[in-house]
Amino acid sequence: MSRMPRFLRHRAPVLVIGSVLLATSACSGSHGHSSSPSPSAAAQGSTDKSGTTSGADNAAAVSAGYNGYAKAVTAKTGSAVVNSVSQASLNYMDRLRDLALTATVKDLDQESPVPQLTVLTMRATIDPAQLRKATPAQLITTAVQTGLITPPTAQGLKHIKVSGQVATAEVTMPGSSQKYPVYLHLENGQWKYDLSSLLGPAESALTGSKDKMKDRNNQPALVKSVLVARFGKAKTEQLYKPLGK
Numbered sequence: 735m736s737r738m739p740r741f742l743r744h745r746a747p748v749l750v751i752g753s754v755l756l757a758t759s760a761c762s763g764s765h766g767h768s769s770s771p772s773p774s775a776a777a778q779g780s781t782d783k784s785g786t787t788s789g790a791d792n793a794a795a796v797s798a799g800y801n802g803y804a805k806a807v808t809a810k811t812g813s814a815v816v817n818s819v820s821q822a823s824l825n826y827m828d829r830l831r832d833l834a835l836t837a838t839v840k841d842l843d844q845e846s847p848v849p850q851l852t853v854l855t856m857r858a859t860i861d862p863a864q865l866r867k868a869t870p871a872q873l874i875t876t877a878v879q880t881g882l883i884t885p886p887t888a889q890g891l892k893h894i895k896v897s898g899q900v901a902t903a904e905v906t907m908p909g910s911s912q913k914y915p916v917y918l919h920l921e922n923g924q925w926k927y928d929l930s931s932l933l934g935p936a937e938s939a940l941t942g943s944k945d946k947m948k949d950r951n952n953q954p955a956l957v958k959s960v961l962v963a964r965f966g967k968a969k970t971e972q973l974y975k976p977l978g979k
Contacts, residue, residue, distance in 0.1 A: 793894040796901040799918050799925030800891050808885040812875030815883065819874065820919040823929040827870035830856065834865060835977045842974070843954070848936045850957045854973045858965050862977040891916060901925060912938065 799818070806814035816824070830849065833841065834856040842850050856865065868876075877883040888905035895902050899920040904913045917928035940956070961970040 792896040792901070796894050796896065796903065796918055796925045797891050800886075800903070800916065800927060803927035804886050807878060807883055810879050810881070812878045815878045816871045816874050818927055820926040820928045821921060822919060823927070824870040824874070826930065827873050831865060831868065831870070831873065834860075835862070835979050837976060839974050846933070846937060847940055847953050847957050848933060850953070851940070851960060854957070854961055854970075855964075857973045857977055858961070858969065865977070866979065888914075 803815065803818040806818050830853055833845075833849070833853045837853060842853065845853070860868075874883070886905070887908055889908075891903035891905060893904045901918040901920070903916045903918075905916050906913050914931070914934040916931040918925045919928060920926075940960070958970060961973060965973070
């Protein structure tokens, strides 16, 4: 197992509710996938120089990428998790860190509850000087080794569809009939998990209902109530001030 960076040991770069990571949303924007094309619902397979790859082969490769991520997280092998997630995921971790250092209240209001909560928790739990030094890979490694990124509870992918270098699938969480999308990206011949796939389950765990999640008027109070419960009112008020680069 790879060693956690010394200055990040005993730190908490992201917040988890239940078994889902709350450091996920868009790799650009509030919670979309603008950095990648939207997969076609009809796409089943792709073509390379060696010929056409069957839908079944693609589905098997996508599932292998997802299972590799799940296995790495279960083993708490940070380096393996870093290697199994997409570049977009690493970019997003860097964006979260930047928000923790620079985002104003107005900036945070543009985000959905999960990234808001994660950014503010970063401010509460990581020394600013240390946060400035940490790479996205170090943040993910620390989150895995401290149990802040936990193994997926969903068992396998369903309805896998591939369009070029982007794959979509569905998962269903235990005890729920709600289906959530999963995204993977083909990078250097390997299907890599997109951590933004966890946004839907995380937001549902946080808000308790889709209607509450969609009502932006409820979001600031919801986020603040979670922070106050964990850090107290006085410290929470200080968290809304940017740390500065």
